[in-house]
Amino acid sequence: MIDPTAPGFWPGLFQVLLVGTGETLYMVGVAVLVTVLVGLPLGILLVGTERGGLFEAPFGSRPLGRVVNRVLEFVVNLGRSVPFIILMVALIPFTRLVIGTFIGSTAAIVPLAVVAIPFFARMVEIAIKEVDSGLVEAAESLGATRWQIVAKVLVPESLSPLILGLSTTVTSIINFSAMVGTVAGGGLGQVAIQYGYQRYSTIHMVAVIILIFIIVMMLQGLATWLARRFSHRARPARSRAAVPTAI
Amino acid sequence: MISVKHVFKTFGSGAAATTALDDVSLEVARGEIFGVIGQSGAGKSTLIRAINLLERPNSGTVTVDGEELTRLSPDQLRLARRKIGMVFQHFNLLAGRTAQGNVELGLEIAGVGGAERRRRSLEILDLVGLADKAGAYPAELSGGQKQRVGIARALAGNPRILLSDEATSALDPETTRSILDLVKTINVQLGLTVLLITHEMDVVKRVCDSAAMLENGRILEQGSIVSLISTPGSRLAHELFPLGEIAPHPGNTVIEITFSGGSADRPVIAQLARSYGLDVSILGAAVETIGGNQAGRTRLELPGTPLFNAAPINDLRGQGLLVEIVGDGAVVQGAHA
Numbered sequence: 001m002i003d004p005t006a007p008g009f010w011p012g013l014f015q016v017l018l019v020g021t022g023e024t025l026y027m028v029g030v031a032v033l034v035t036v037l038v039g040l041p042l043g044i045l046l047v048g049t050e051r052g053g054l055f056e057a058p059f060g061s062r063p064l065g066r067v068v069n070r071v072l073e074f075v076v077n078l079g080r081s082v083p084f085i086i087l088m089v090a091l092i093p094f095t096r097l098v099i100g101t102f103i104g105s106t107a108a109i110v111p112l113a114v115v116a117i118p119f120f121a122r123m124v125e126i127a128i129k130e131v132d133s134g135l136v137e138a139a140e141s142l143g144a145t146r147w148q149i150v151a152k153v154l155v156p157e158s159l160s161p162l163i164l165g166l167s168t169t170v171t172s173i174i175n176f177s178a179m180v181g182t183v184a185g186g187g188l189g190q191v192a193i194q195y196g197y198q199r200y201s202t203i204h205m206v207a208v209i210i211l212i213f214i215i216v217m218m219l220q221g222l223a224t225w226l227a228r229r230f231s232h233r234a235r236p237a238r239s240r241a242a243v244p245t246a247i
Numbered sequence: 248m249i250s251v252k253h254v255f256k257t258f259g260s261g262a263a264a265t266t267a268l269d270d271v272s273l274e275v276a277r278g279e280i281f282g283v284i285g286q287s288g289a290g291k292s293t294l295i296r297a298i299n300l301l302e303r304p305n306s307g308t309v310t311v312d313g314e315e316l317t318r319l320s321p322d323q324l325r326l327a328r329r330k331i332g333m334v335f336q337h338f339n340l341l342a343g344r345t346a347q348g349n350v351e352l353g354l355e356i357a358g359v360g361g362a363e364r365r366r367r368s369l370e371i372l373d374l375v376g377l378a379d380k381a382g383a384y385p386a387e388l389s390g391g392q393k394q395r396v397g398i399a400r401a402l403a404g405n406p407r408i409l410l411s412d413e414a415t416s417a418l419d420p421e422t423t424r425s426i427l428d429l430v431k432t433i434n435v436q437l438g439l440t441v442l443l444i445t446h447e448m449d450v451v452k453r454v455c456d457s458a459a460m461l462e463n464g465r466i467l468e469q470g471s472i473v474s475l476i477s478t479p480g481s482r483l484a485h486e487l488f489p490l491g492e493i494a495p496h497p498g499n500t501v502i503e504i505t506f507s508g509g510s511a512d513r514p515v516i517a518q519l520a521r522s523y524g525l526d527v528s529i530l531g532a533a534v535e536t537i538g539g540n541q542a543g544r545t546r547l548e549l550p551g552t553p554l555f556n557a558a559p560i561n562d563l564r565g566q567g568l569l570v571e572i573v574g575d576g577a578v579v580q581g582a583h584a
Contacts, residue, residue: 140328
């Protein structure tokens, strides 16, 4: 039991929260980066290798496209269906191989990215599927290569849903980042477990909840703002008057 | 300029297979506006996509400006497509790009540098009458303006051919006319060959030099409008000048006269009535300006049987008019309507 009236309690709390927040932001930040770098191409390939898709026949081979699609589908479904707490433990040998240890915030990035990549890939798939096939056709009629279609049409035209999907992904990475605290992954999750749970400090618990809430709220606000910024579809009411009706 | 030979295209396989194009051959001359008309499901969309191989035919050849597209490698085909502009019924503009950004898309794809892209896109936006909308997003533009952007995008790469896929079908009649006038203008100013598909006869009337009629994936007839008009039994000509159905009096002769060129302004019917003392009744008439010339059809009822009226009919034919006997008083085929 921690005594809040003891000398040095508040500076200590502040120090612990600061370190915990830093670790959380660090592991979430790097995990998000890895997730985007791997999940975005994965999601695009997931849509592209479907029947009638852009990469339906990679290197001119239709069976190859079908195989790639099946494998990706399998991997994504597998990654999404294993509960995180099990995945985290099951990945320990892999994490050791990549990072050299399975303890600490850096090691926690591996399971966080592994769980987030399939999740984000699905979000990418959904966003890309929303793009009107007529736009792809228009780009093809202009002589675009497949990569040009991805870079100039599919990704820019689905930017808003991609940003919102990423924000959902980041929220769940933050969620999972608290869980790695139970296996010495550091971060705010570990603060909540070590102080709030094991040492019955309600103040630590409440502080962690508030901090995580603030992080998620700020993230969500930023994502919504960015998504609106990049959406040129439905204009808000203020500019409706400026929309011309003449030919 | 465009030569399509014996093109077949089937979708699906086995029992579920549908034939979209059934031995289609088409010749589009340099600098003309060629219209393909047909009902929805006739295969028009497949046909126009077969020209730039967005839909690859199962067999047959497509040659554009002397280059046989159906033989090209994928990379060569991409280069060839840059010389074939295409506009779409639903515009297909990128919502995240301004009008100018959309026009620049094709130039970016072709690797044109930034300064040249801006210069060219503004120049072409000016040509389509949208110089003041360069910075507007598609959501801020009307349908007609969006299609102008679509046309500008198609023209930016200096194509030799413009393909128009029902470009005016989503527009109101007035906007349709202004877009068609724009198509005509660029056809004349830039010497662009235009192949358009439509289900609206008005589009053919307003801008086309030649036309083809597509039904169930087959070309029923094709040729210049002028020659189609003077072809007996031409369905296109009949649909260009719909006369409706009017029941004649039994025992009389019903003829249809097609006028084109100079004969349109001669007082043919008055002469007929005067020279033969016939009580001519006009059952229906349609006159249009096609390709800058007056042309039209008139359905007349003459008293008596066709045999009885042989002399006046021969006289009309002698004047270079196309005369068809469509009914001898018993039954009038309403099939042309």
